[in-house]
Amino acid sequence: MKESTRKRIGEAGLFLITLLVDLLFFFPILFNLMSAFKSNGEIMRDAIAFPTSLYLENFRYLLTETEFPRAILNSLILTAVSIVLQILIIPMAGYAIERRQAKWTNFVFLYFLAGMMIPFQAYMIPLFKELKMLGLYGSLAGPILIYVAGAVGFGCLLYTSFVKGIPKEIEEAAEIDGCGRYGIFWKIVFPLLGPVTASMVVLNGLGIWNDFLLPMLALPSGEPKTMVVEIYRYIGEFSSRWDMIFAGTALSVIPVLIVFVFMQKYFVKGISSGATKG
Amino acid sequence: MGTPASTAGLRIKEKSRRKKSSANSFALIFILPSLVLYTLFVIVPTLGSVYLSFTSWDGISEDIRFIGLANFAEIWQSPRVHNALKNTLILTVSLVLLENVAAIAMALMVDRVRWFKNLFRSLFYFPTLLSGVVMGFVWTMILNYNFGVFNQILNAVGLGSWALDWLGNPDYAMVSIILSTVWKGAGYYMIIYLAGLQGIPTELSEAASIDGANSRQQFRFITFPLLAGSLTVCMVLSTISALKIFDQIAVMTDGGPGFATETLTYIIYKVGFGELRQGFGTALALVLFVLILIVTVIQVQVLRKREVQH
Numbered sequence: 180m181k182e183s184t185r186k187r188i189g190e191a192g193l194f195l196i197t198l199l200v201d202l203l204f205f206f207p208i209l210f211n212l213m214s215a216f217k218s219n220g221e222i223m224r225d226a227i228a229f230p231t232s233l234y235l236e237n238f239r240y241l242l243t244e245t246e247f248p249r250a251i252l253n254s255l256i257l258t259a260v261s262i263v264l265q266i267l268i269i270p271m272a273g274y275a276i277e278r279r280q281a282k283w284t285n286f287v288f289l290y291f292l293a294g295m296m297i298p299f300q301a302y303m304i305p306l307f308k309e310l311k312m313l314g315l316y317g318s319l320a321g322p323i324l325i326y327v328a329g330a331v332g333f334g335c336l337l338y339t340s341f342v343k344g345i346p347k348e349i350e351e352a353a354e355i356d357g358c359g360r361y362g363i364f365w366k367i368v369f370p371l372l373g374p375v376t377a378s379m380v381v382l383n384g385l386g387i388w389n390d391f392l393l394p395m396l397a398l399p400s401g402e403p404k405t406m407v408v409e410i411y412r413y414i415g416e417f418s419s420r421w422d423m424i425f426a427g428t429a430l431s432v433i434p435v436l437i438v439f440v441f442m443q444k445y446f447v448k449g450i451s452s453g454a455t456k457g
Numbered sequence: 458m459g460t461p462a463s464t465a466g467l468r469i470k471e472k473s474r475r476k477k478s479s480a481n482s483f484a485l486i487f488i489l490p491s492l493v494l495y496t497l498f499v500i501v502p503t504l505g506s507v508y509l510s511f512t513s514w515d516g517i518s519e520d521i522r523f524i525g526l527a528n529f530a531e532i533w534q535s536p537r538v539h540n541a542l543k544n545t546l547i548l549t550v551s552l553v554l555l556e557n558v559a560a561i562a563m564a565l566m567v568d569r570v571r572w573f574k575n576l577f578r579s580l581f582y583f584p585t586l587l588s589g590v591v592m593g594f595v596w597t598m599i600l601n602y603n604f605g606v607f608n609q610i611l612n613a614v615g616l617g618s619w620a621l622d623w624l625g626n627p628d629y630a631m632v633s634i635i636l637s638t639v640w641k642g643a644g645y646y647m648i649i650y651l652a653g654l655q656g657i658p659t660e661l662s663e664a665a666s667i668d669g670a671n672s673r674q675q676f677r678f679i680t681f682p683l684l685a686g687s688l689t690v691c692m693v694l695s696t697i698s699a700l701k702i703f704d705q706i707a708v709m710t711d712g713g714p715g716f717a718t719e720t721l722t723y724i725i726y727k728v729g730f731g732e733l734r735q736g737f738g739t740a741l742a743l744v745l746f747v748l749i750l751i752v753t754v755i756q757v758q759v760l761r762k763r764e765v766q767h
Binding site for chain 2: 190193194196197198200201202204205207208210211214222223224225226227267268269271272274275276278279281284287290291294296297298299300301302303304305306308309324325327328329331332335360364385388389390391392396407408410411414421424425428431432435436439440443446447450451
């Protein structure tokens with residue numbers, strides 16, 4: 180009896196500590212979202228106070244008086260198109276590397292993995308020269324191709340390890356039924372890779388949505404770039420319009436939080452499977 | 458059409474040869490798009506960096522002059538680069554230690570807590586969803602001297618005299634960046650440690666507790682050693698990401714005050730795009746690359762050896 184009450188107290192104590200630490204962790208995000216609904220005066224007067232009313236002026240200003248909507252659109256296009264291209268290209272490569280176990284495919288695999296070690300800064304300067312030479316500088320196509328190329332290493336690592344787990348018999352049966360290579364891959368193997376694809380989509384999508392340096396440098400100046408880059412620019416330019424910048428950060432964070440709530444499983448799976456295989 | 462019996466052997470041979478070459482060509486078609494893009498947008502520019510690091514190119518003019526090892530000689534001598542290296546080192550060592558300690562503590566809490574496990578895990582993970590720019594802005598506001606939350610709290614609890622311009626003070630700017638980055642980064646590693654914790658059979662700690670081990674001893678002798686695999690991965694990943702930190706520095710301090718928070722990644726950007734010395738910038742970028750390579754290889758070697766010992 181005594182033992183069980185002690186256990187109870189221990190459990191309750193741990194619960195309270197976890198709750199406290201977690202609330203502390205969550206506070207900066209709450210602070211960010213709260214401030215988006217406050218006027219500049221309110222933010223400066225009492226930064227911790229809850230907003231007193233549903234004040235939407237910051238959002239209205241940002242969405243009608245600035246070019247932020249263009250930036251939102253750019254962020255959406257960059258993220259969506261890059262992810263779709265990654266899905267069209269990378270799983271196929273991972274599949275072929277794993278199924279065609281030849282010397283040259285092993286070499287290609289190592290060649291891809293080597294790229295995971297190269298930091299973006301190590302090649303960014305020549306990259307912009309190259310984009311200019313290819314006529315891709317200043318358009319969304321440049322960053323999109325760079326995002327796809329940059330995802331090849333980690334993507335192949337993920338896909339090869341998962342293709343390993345798919346029994347070859349399924350593919351052989353389909354081949355006997357007269358299915359071609361493309362058909363086998365897209366109709367039979369690819370659907371089985373759904374969970375990996377979901378993990379890649381959410382993790383890479385998040386990375387692209389949040390990226391700063393590449394869109395800042397590769398998109399034309401004088402035009403709105405992506406949400407993150409616009410927020411950075413506003414911090415420098417409108418150094419006292421905190422309310423408006425908070426609204427911008429809220430608009431960039433809220434969709435991510437929503438996606439996370441629904442796709443949590445795939446974030447967790449992607450991180451832990453990438454980690455154990457890496 | 459010959460009789461089947463006489464040509465069967467030949468046909469099988471022919472078939473297997475055809476099968477092999479068709480297997481190769483299918484694999485090539487499947488791999489080719491990735492291969493082309495990766496080569497074009499990762500490998501070619503990396504090689505371009507090697508070339509440009511031997512030049513004094515400004516990033517704009519057509520004139521790319523070869524200057525041999527002069528850029529590397531400058532790196533070797535420049536006090537500004539040494540300062541950036543020192544800052545990078547301080548930032549990396551502190552971040553790796555603090556992020557991993559925090560991540561293990563968070564993973565233990567979430568693993569052991571009885572109610573709302575999922576909610577607690579999500580709340581710890583949330584900060585990792587923010588971009589460096591947004592996170593940098595939020596913390597700039599929290600640490601603001603005049604109306605920031607942090608100084609407000611200090612005032613409220615009677616420690617108003619401790620209030621500081623946290624990001625404007627060269628002694629505290631780096632500390633502020635480190636702590637806010639721990640806040641942003643730890644949740645990611647927590648997920649990896651949690652996966653590690655879930656792989657530890659409960660019988661082990663049960664047996665230990667029957668033998669009279671208290672919870673600290675259980676952690677020291679059972680849980681922590683069995684987390685060795687996760688530790689390796691997290692140490693390597695957190696080191697690489699610490700060496701590459703850029704966004705929050707751009708937002709929170711712009712490398713300042715003075716050069717107090719200028720790291721290697723930041724100096725590459727400043728030199729390359731602010732001061733138009735892209736030859737020198739690429740030389741620095743190669744130094745960063747080699748640094749990451751060496752640190753990672755050493756870490757993997759040392760930590761793997763440690764894993765085996767346990």
